[in-house]
Amino acid sequence: MSGVSANRRPGPGRTSLRWKIAALAAATAALAAAAVGALVHVWTAHDIEDRARARAFNAVYAAADVHQRTGTLTEGARLDPPDLPASLRAPADGARHTAYDPRTEGNVGPSMWAAQRTGGPGSPVLAVQVNMSSELHTLRRLDATMAAASLAALAAATPLAFYGAGLVARRLRRVSATAARISAGDLDARTGPAKGRDEVAEIAATVDLMADSLARRLCTERQFTADVAHELRTPVGGLLAAAGLLPPGEVEDLLRARVRDLRDLVEDLLEISRLDAGAERPVCVRVPLAAVVAEAVSRTGLDTQVTLAGPGPGPGPATAEPEPTADPEPVVETDPRRLERIVANLVVNAHRHGAAPVRVTVSDRTVVVRDHGPGFPDDLLLHGPRRFHTGAAERGSGHGLGLTIATGQARLLGAELRFGNAPDGGAVATLHLPA
Numbered sequence: 001m002s003g004v005s006a007n008r009r010p011g012p013g014r015t016s017l018r019w020k021i022a023a024l025a026a027a028t029a030a031l032a033a034a035a036v037g038a039l040v041h042v043w044t045a046h047d048i049e050d051r052a053r054a055r056a057f058n059a060v061y062a063a064a065d066v067h068q069r070t071g072t073l074t075e076g077a078r079l080d081p082p083d084l085p086a087s088l089r090a091p092a093d094g095a096r097h098t099a100y101d102p103r104t105e106g107n108v109g110p111s112m113w114a115a116q117r118t119g120g121p122g123s124p125v126l127a128v129q130v131n132m133s134s135e136l137h138t139l140r141r142l143d144a145t146m147a148a149a150s151l152a153a154l155a156a157a158t159p160l161a162f163y164g165a166g167l168v169a170r171r172l173r174r175v176s177a178t179a180a181r182i183s184a185g186d187l188d189a190r191t192g193p194a195k196g197r198d199e200v201a202e203i204a205a206t207v208d209l210m211a212d213s214l215a216r217r218l219c220t221e222r223q224f225t226a227d228v229a230h231e232l233r234t235p236v237g238g239l240l241a242a243a244g245l246l247p248p249g250e251v252e253d254l255l256r257a258r259v260r261d262l263r264d265l266v267e268d269l270l271e272i273s274r275l276d277a278g279a280e281r282p283v284c285v286r287v288p289l290a291a292v293v294a295e296a297v298s299r300t301g302l303d304t305q306v307t308l309a310g311p312g313p314g315p316g317p318a319t320a321e322p323e324p325t326a327d328p329e330p331v332v333e334t335d336p337r338r339l340e341r342i343v344a345n346l347v348v349n350a351h352r353h354g355a356a357p358v359r360v361t362v363s364d365r366t367v368v369v370r371d372h373g374p375g376f377p378d379d380l381l382l383h384g385p386r387r388f389h390t391g392a393a394e395r396g397s398g399h400g401l402g403l404t405i406a407t408g409q410a411r412l413l414g415a416e417l418r419f420g421n422a423p424d425g426g427a428v429a430t431l432h433l434p435a
Contacts, residue, residue, distance in 0.1 A: 018162065018169035023172035025161030026154060041143055048135040049112070053098045059128040060096055064116050067126060079124040088115040089125060101129075108134030126150030161250070171200045175207055184206075187215040207261035226273035232266045268401040275408035282335035282412055289330045289433070290362045296340035297360055302351045330364050332433050337432075338409045343367060344403040346429045352402075353426050364431040373419035386421075403429075 056202025063077035073079070085099045095115040104110065108131055115127040174191060182190035190211060191204040201234050240259045246252040290308050297304045308329065343360070346369040350358045361368040380386075385403035403419075406429075410417035416432045 002424060016169060017172060018165045021165030021168065022158065022162040025165070026158045029154050029157040029161075030150070033146075033153055037143070037146040037150055040146055041139070041208050044142060048132065049100065050138060052112035052130050052135065053100075053114075054110045055094060056098055056128055056130040059130065060116055060126060061379055062076050063128055064096075064118070064126055067118060073126075077128050079118070079126055081127050081129070084115060084125065084127050085113055088127065091379035092117070092121040094119075110136060168200060171204070174231070175204045176209075178204075179207055180210050182214070187211065187218060221271060222276045225269055226277070229269035229273060232262075233270065236263050236266055251374055266400070268405060271405055271407065272401065275405070275412065280412055282338055284333050284335050286331055286333045287336045287339075289328070289332045289365065289367070292336050292339055293343050293360060293362050293367055296343040297347055298341070300344050300347050300351075302358070303356065304347055304351075305357060305359045307359060307361045309361055330362065332365055334413055334415075334433055338413055342406045342409050342413075342415075342431060343369070344408040346431070349406075350427065350429075351403045365435065367431040367433075369429045369431075370422060370426055372426040374427075375425060376419050376427045381419055381421070410422060 059074075059076065063074045065074060066074050083101075083103075083105065085101050087099050088097055092095055094117050096114060097430075098112060098114045100110070100112055102110045108129075110132050112130045112132060113127055115132075117123050118126050153183050178191045190208050192208075195201070215348045235375070236259065240256070240263055243252065243256045245258050246255065254320050290306075294306050297306055347358065347360065350369055350371035350373075354373030358369070358371045358374065361370075380403075385407055407417055410431060414434045416430075418430045420430070422428050
């Protein structure tokens with residue numbers, strides 16, 4: 001499978017949408033449980049306090065009636081008890097008052113007091129104390145039960161939230177994978193009909209519509225390019241023949257050179273059109289890789305060093321055939337014409353946009369073309385070569401068709417063409433042929 005090396009997308013981790021949704025659902029469940037627990041606690045505490053106040057109020061009412069009629073005290077009633085809260089000693093009227101006492105002395109816990117003066121100002125205060133320890137103990141047990149129930153609900157809700165978030169995350173990853181395939185050039189990739197009518201289904205449908213629109217536009221563009229190149233082929237050929245009729249001289253040489261450039265551009269456009277249309281079919285035979293590469297480099301007419309890695313010949317001129325070695329040269333099964341086209345385009349690109357020396361290294365089923373120029377631009381390393389786009393001003397001008405054709409031919413051969421930059425500078429193109 002051919003393509004340009006790129007960083008892999010990070011797999012789903014603890015920062016993925018699935019974990020975030022699960023954490024949000026768990027936090028929501030915890031907050032809901034805490035809110036319910038707080039409401040139950042406050043309501044129960046007020047109910048306990050109201051009941052204790054009513055008991056104390058009724059007890060002091062009954063004790064005051066008995067004391068007024070008989071002069072005796074009922075059980076639990078006391079006159080001017082020393083531990084009576086100060087707020088109940090202050091009132092001088094004969095009305096009944098209550099007060100909560102949070103103090104714990106001996107076996108008596110928090111309690112509710114009710115008090116009433118037996119006469120006018122300065123008369124003794126009749127008081128009744130209602131112990132609230134048992135009710136508050138019940139409240140603490142209720143809090144513990146609510147906490148345990150909240151933890152159990154949270155433990156049950158978290159896996160369910162994680163599972164539900166996983167369903168959404170899987171659907172989103174499916175849409176993301178489809179978008180990534182479309183971005184990589186697979187214009188036939190589609191998410192397909194989505195279940196439901198939620199936002200994820202809308203996103204999936206939108207991505208599919210975008211892919212359909214993009215495919216139609218690219219098809220129109222490719223067809224237009226192919227039609228233009230095909231229509232230009234005949235007049236350009238006639239122009240080249242007419243230029244040959246000019247009298248020899250500087251003008252004739254310049255005109256013929258420009259017409260040849262135009263003819264090469266038209267041929268490149270036609271080749272790209274055939275690759276885009278899938279009309280090309282490789283004719284594979286077993287060939288010596290080093291000899292094919294040396295022949296391709298030689299036909300460029302550029303000063304390039306060809307090296308057969310491992311024991312054998314060192315760097316030599318491109319026009320020389322690799323010297324025979326004790327070890328057999330690597331033999332591959334491929335289409336030699338297309339392989340030569342790939343190598344020639346890489347070498348020409350290295351000379352045109354890089355800097356000398358340009359070296360070609362052959363090893364096993366791998367061909368490496370390296371120059372010592374500014375290197376490939378980041379945009380090309382990230383997105384791959386694009387037609388009519390050179391990517392960086394420092395690499396000179398051009399149409400961006402050479403690397404595009406090389407990538408298309410490599411894909412047709414089932415080879416992998418990777419682009420990178422050497423640590424010490426220079427562009428490196430690596431072609432790895434299939435076994």
